[in-house]
Amino acid sequence: xxxxxxxxxxxxxxxxxxxxxxxxxxxxxxxxxxxxxxxxxxxxxxxxxxxxxxxxxxxxxxxxxxxxxxxxxxxxxxxxxxxxxxxxxxxxxxxxxxxxxxxxxxxxxxxxxxxxxxxxxxxxxxxxxxxxxxxxxxxxxxxxxxxxxxxxxxxxxxxxxxxxxxxxxxxxxxxxxxxxxxxxxxxxxxxxxxxxxxxxxxxxxxxxxxxxxxxxxxxxxxxxxxxxxxxxxxxxxxx
Amino acid sequence: xxxxxxxxxxxxxxxxxxxxxxxxxxxxxxxxxxxxxxxxxxxxxxxxxxxxxxxxxxxxxxxxxxxxxxxxxxxxxxxxxxxxxxxxxxxxxxxxxxxxxxxxxxxxxxxxxxxxxxxxxxxxxxxxxxxxxxxxxxxxxxxxxxxxxxxxxxxxxxxxxxxxxxxxxxxxxxxxxxxxxxxxxxxxxxxxxxxxxxxxxxxxxxxxxxxxxxxxxxxxxxxxxxxxxxxxxxxxxxxxxxxxxxxxxxxxxxxxxxxxxxxxxxxxxxxxxxxxxxxxxxxxxxxxxxxxxxxxxxxxxxxxxxxxxxxxxxxxxxxxxxxxxxxxxxxxxxxxxxxxxxxxxxxxxxxxxxxxxxxxxxxxxxxxxxxxxxxxxxxxxxxxxxxxxxxxxxxxxxxxxxxxxxxxxxxxxxxxxxx
Numbered sequence: 110x111x112x113x114x115x116x117x118x119x120x121x122x123x124x125x126x127x128x129x130x131x132x133x134x135x136x137x138x139x140x141x142x143x144x145x146x147x148x149x150x151x152x153x154x155x156x157x158x159x160x161x162x163x164x165x166x167x168x169x170x171x172x173x174x175x176x177x178x179x180x181x182x183x184x185x186x187x188x189x190x191x192x193x194x195x196x197x198x199x200x201x202x203x204x205x206x207x208x209x210x211x212x213x214x215x216x217x218x219x220x221x222x223x224x225x226x227x228x229x230x231x232x233x234x235x236x237x238x239x240x241x242x243x244x245x246x247x248x249x250x251x252x253x254x255x256x257x258x259x260x261x262x263x264x265x266x267x268x269x270x271x272x273x274x275x276x277x278x279x280x281x282x283x284x285x286x287x288x289x290x291x292x293x294x295x296x297x298x299x300x301x302x303x304x305x306x307x308x309x310x311x312x313x314x315x316x317x318x319x320x321x322x323x324x325x326x327x328x329x330x331x332x333x334x335x336x337x338x339x340x341x342x343x344x345x346x347x348x
Numbered sequence: 349x350x351x352x353x354x355x356x357x358x359x360x361x362x363x364x365x366x367x368x369x370x371x372x373x374x375x376x377x378x379x380x381x382x383x384x385x386x387x388x389x390x391x392x393x394x395x396x397x398x399x400x401x402x403x404x405x406x407x408x409x410x411x412x413x414x415x416x417x418x419x420x421x422x423x424x425x426x427x428x429x430x431x432x433x434x435x436x437x438x439x440x441x442x443x444x445x446x447x448x449x450x451x452x453x454x455x456x457x458x459x460x461x462x463x464x465x466x467x468x469x470x471x472x473x474x475x476x477x478x479x480x481x482x483x484x485x486x487x488x489x490x491x492x493x494x495x496x497x498x499x500x501x502x503x504x505x506x507x508x509x510x511x512x513x514x515x516x517x518x519x520x521x522x523x524x525x526x527x528x529x530x531x532x533x534x535x536x537x538x539x540x541x542x543x544x545x546x547x548x549x550x551x552x553x554x555x556x557x558x559x560x561x562x563x564x565x566x567x568x569x570x571x572x573x574x575x576x577x578x579x580x581x582x583x584x585x586x587x588x589x590x591x592x593x594x595x596x597x598x599x600x601x602x603x604x605x606x607x608x609x610x611x612x613x614x615x616x617x618x619x620x621x622x623x624x625x626x627x628x629x630x631x632x633x634x635x636x637x638x639x640x641x642x643x644x645x646x647x648x649x650x651x652x653x654x655x656x657x658x659x660x661x662x663x664x665x666x667x668x669x670x671x672x673x674x675x676x677x678x679x680x681x682x683x684x685x686x687x688x689x690x691x692x693x694x695x696x697x698x699x700x701x702x703x704x705x706x707x708x709x710x711x712x713x714x715x716x717x718x719x720x721x722x723x724x725x726x727x728x729x730x731x732x733x734x735x736x737x738x739x740x741x742x743x744x745x746x747x748x749x750x751x752x753x754x755x756x757x758x759x760x761x762x763x764x765x766x767x
Contacts, residue, residue, distance in 0.1 A: 164764060173672065173762035194677050201675020206763060208673070211666050216361035217354060228350050229675030278674070 121185030123147045123286050123318035124170055129179030131169060139345040140165050142179070145336075149285075152312065152319040154329055157338025163322040166342060167288055170320070171204055172196030184285050201229035205279025205317075209291040212275030215264035219253060219274045220244050222263050226278040233282025247277040251307045269300040273307060280311050287312065289321040293328070305331060351680075355687050358667065362660055366692065369656045373696025376642075376649035377739055378703035381732055383642040385708065385723060386715075387635055388731075393722040394420070394627070397541040398591075398620045400472030402600050405429070405437060405607055406589035408614035412630065415623040418449055418589035421459050421542045425451065428586035433613055437592070440606065442599040445470050447591040450554045450584060455511060458499045460547045462554030462584070468494075470593060473541045483507050484534025490552055490578060492533035498544040498716075500535040507532050511547070540722035552582035592617070646739065650746045653692055657685065657750040661757060668758045682755040689747020690740065697736045701728060 124147040132139040140162040147153045157163055168174040169181055172188050173196075181188045184203055188196055200206075205226065213222045223244040227234040237243035248259060251273040258266070263274060272292055279287050287308075293301040305328070312319055321332070329335045359366045398404075398419050406414045407427030416422040438446040447470050450462030461467075468479050468486045484507035487494045493511055505511065509532045530549065538544055556577045594600050600619065607617035668681050705725070712723040728736065 168762045168764070171673070171763060194679070197672075197675050197677040197680075200673075206673035208669075208763075212670065214354065214357070214667060214670060216357045221350070221354070224350060225354070225670075226674050229680075 121182065123149050123151065123184060124320060125180075125182040126169075127180050129169065129176045129181060131165060131174060131176045133165070137346065138162075138165075141343045141345075142166065142341055143343075145341050147286075147318055147320050150316050150318055152309070152331075152333045153321070154332040154335045155320065155322045155338060155341070156324065156326065156329065156335055157322075157342075158324055161338040162342045162344045163338055164290060167206075167290055167320075167322060171200050171206065171288060173200075198229065202232045203284050203286060205281075205284045205287045207272070207275045207279045207287065207289040207292040210268065210271075210295040212278075213263040213266075213271055216262050218261060219248060219259045219263050219266065219270075222274055223247060223277045223281055226281045230282060233284060237282040243281055244277065247281055247311075248274065250311060251277050252303070253277075268295050269304065272296060272300075272304055276304070276308050276311070280315065280317075283315050283317070285317055287317055287319045289319065291323050292321065294323065294325065301328075351684065352687070355684055355691065358664070358684075359688060359691060362663075365656050365660065369653045369692055370695045370699055372649040372652050373693060373743070374699035374703050376646040377697060377700030377736070378707060380642040380646050380739075381700065381704040381728070381735065382707060383638050384732065384735065385704075386721065387639065389723045390721055391628070393540070395624060396474035398472075399474065399476050400470070400593070401591045401620055402594045402597070403592040403604055403607070403617045404589060404620060404623070405434075405592055405615060405617045408616045411616065411618035411623045412627050414589065414616055414618055415620060415627070417451065418591075419542070419620070421451070421461075421546065425588045428588055429590070429615055430586050430613060431584050433610065433615060434587055434590055436612075437590070437607060437610075440603060442594050442596075442603045443592060444595045445593040447471060448551060448584075448587045449589045449591065450551055450586075451588045453554065453557065455493075455499070455547045456503060458496070458503075458545050458547055460493075460549060460554075462549055462551045462587075464551060467548065470591065471543070473539050473543070477539070479539065479543065480537045482535045482537045484532070487533045487548060487550055487553075489531075489533070490550060490556060490582070491530045492549070492553075493530040494534045494536065494548040495532055496536055496542075496544040496546045496548075497538035499547055500532075505532050505535070507534060540716075540724070551584050551587070555582040555584050556580075646742075649696070650693075650742055653689065653696075653743065654746045654749060657689060657692075657747065658753060661685075661750060661754055664754075665757060665761055668754065669761055669763050672758055672761075673763045678755045678758045681758040682751040685751040685754040686744060686747040689750070690744045693740045693743020693746075696743070697740050700739075701736065704728075 124145065126142045126145040128144075129142040130139070131141075155163060155166075165174070169176055170183065172181075172183070172191070175189065175193075175196075183199070186199065188199070191199060213219075214225070217225070227237055245255075245259070249255060253259065253270055253273055263271060266274065272295070275292070279289075292308075293304055296304060308319075309331070321328075398415075404415055404418055406418055407425065407429050409426055413423065413426075417425050434446070434448055437443065445466060447466045448463060449467075451459060453460040453462075465486060465488075471479055473479075482497065484494075495505055499505070510529045511532060512529055530553070536543065559577055559580065592603070594603055604617045604619070607615050671681060671684075672678075705727075708723060709725050712725055715721040715723050
């Protein structure tokens with residue numbers, strides 16, 4: 110855990126991939142990315158059908174998987190220069206992740222789930238200040254009712270509420286990059302709008318970049334840039 | 349720390365499995381501690397029953413058998429030794445003191461021991477402690493009886509109460525020596541030895557209650573009154589065994605050889621320590637088997653815990669993916685799994701100790717009454733604490749295997765949420 114913590118420089122892009130090749134061991138499923146960039150503060154929607162290698166791409170960006178070839182730079186840091194422990198720490202400090210669903214530990218409270226975002230990121234925890242307050246404030250900003258509900262197991266929350274708690278966990282402590290994997294696909298139309306409104310308002314105040322993956326074309330208008338997976342990724346099934 | 353708390357919550361979330369796992373661990377460790385306690389308890393209990401006696405003398409049989417029936421009141425003598433032989437041995441120059449023991453009668457399930465005042469003088473238990481009176485005096489009259497602590501407590505006797513001694517050893521003596529009423533002259537302090545369950549009378553008293561009896565049956569039509577009995581010669585014809593003290597330890601073996609080669613009748617003299625050793629080597633096999641079985645039960649419970657944790661990993665892949673997404677490394681995920689095993693075995697150890705102590709508090713007095721096994725209620729000994737420590741350690745080691753699996757799963761799944 111005591112891995113040195115590289116300081117990202119502010120002028121470099123949030124995400125920069127070039128010549129990346131990756132293959133899942135055993136399955137033979139491969140993806141290749143020639144070039145892909147997300148600028149600082151930019152909100153990018155990656156559109157494409159499921160099974161198109163989107164989740165694999167997110168795993169590479171988050172430093173969970175390492176490419177066989179090519180370079181992945183996040184906030185100016187070349188992930189290949191980091192050990193796996195350092196990559197874990199880097200993800201904890203600089204990237205907030207939101208999943209499609211089942212984002213929360215069902216037995217932990219909403220507040221604990223939010224604070225979990227700081228458990229492995231002392232830097233973010235420092236920035237968040239008193240994390241109890243920070244978590245509470247964020248949940249209020251994300252429109253989660255105050256009171257007992259925040260202290261009860263998260264399994265009792267509605268899907269919309271759960272996604273907002275997940276967003277709060279991704280946002281707490283102000284990471285520079287938010288990665289979201291179909292965060293709205295489990296929500297109905299009005300909940301989707303509300304979720305994005307609240308998320309974008311927080312991104313504005315943080316100045317953070319967003320890379321969101323979805324198959325839902327209707328969301329496109331709200332983003333700075335829309336990229337289709339077919340334009341970025343080449344996938345190859347087992348030979 | 350949030351991770352420790354979350355592990356606790358995660359376990360609580362799977363409380364039914366966790367509870368059963370802890371229960372299995374607790375029962376197994378309680379069993380193990382119980383077996384250990386009985387094992388060591390039996391040894392100290394037996395070892396502390398006789399002290400300060402150099403030789404036990406009786407009719408020729410086995411050394412262990414002689415010790416068991418004379419000192420522990422377990423089983424019966426096959427033969428007696430004659431009073432003449434006893435007097436002869438007592439008169440040997442090497443002999444410092446002797447205590448004759450005459451067994452074979454009972455009082456409401458408790459054995460009656462005929463002996464002399466020398467018994468109160470020379471019998472020692474638990475590292476040389478002497479018998480002391482809780483109330484009254486040792487017997488002095490022909491019809492006096494001195495009771496062990498348990499006898500008095502169980503039957504509710506006080507000093508001065510009359511008691512009736514029965515022939516034979518049944519709890520309900522069907523042949524009672526009712527014409528010879530005894531009087532309680534005194535009650536001994538609790539010793540934690542078979543003395544507590546013994547009624548002590550004089551050798552002459554044993555003769556007296558058998559005056560009208562022959563070959564274990566009442567002589568028809570004959571009844572001698574208590575006063576008439578007092579006029580009779582009540583020197584015993586035989587005794588069951590005798591405890592002997594020598595003037596110098598060096599002379600023990602010389603005296604033992606003399607007794608074992610006694611020409612008048614076949615006798616046996618054993619050193620209590622040697623006989624105890626012989627006893628341990630006899631029951632050592634059973635002890636080891638018992639300890640082995642209880643160790644296997646512990647092992648089974650630990651394997652059960654391993655299986656429970658392992659099967660929980662599948663349903664916890666979501667948890668692992670979430671932890672990975674917030675920056676937990678696969679090593680941390682593995683650590684949490686080990687932590688879970690540690691918490692479960694710790695809970696098992698604590699619950700098991702509680703179960704063991706409860707069992708000891710409940711069954712301890714029963715074991716004392718039923719088997720003369722003195723198991724005092726004490727907190728876990730250093731040895732037992734060490735066993736508990738090893739147990740928790742074994743639990744942690746057992747957690748390493750599921751931890752390795754959790755490590756592999758979290759490496760392969762990464763942040764992919766699988767249900």
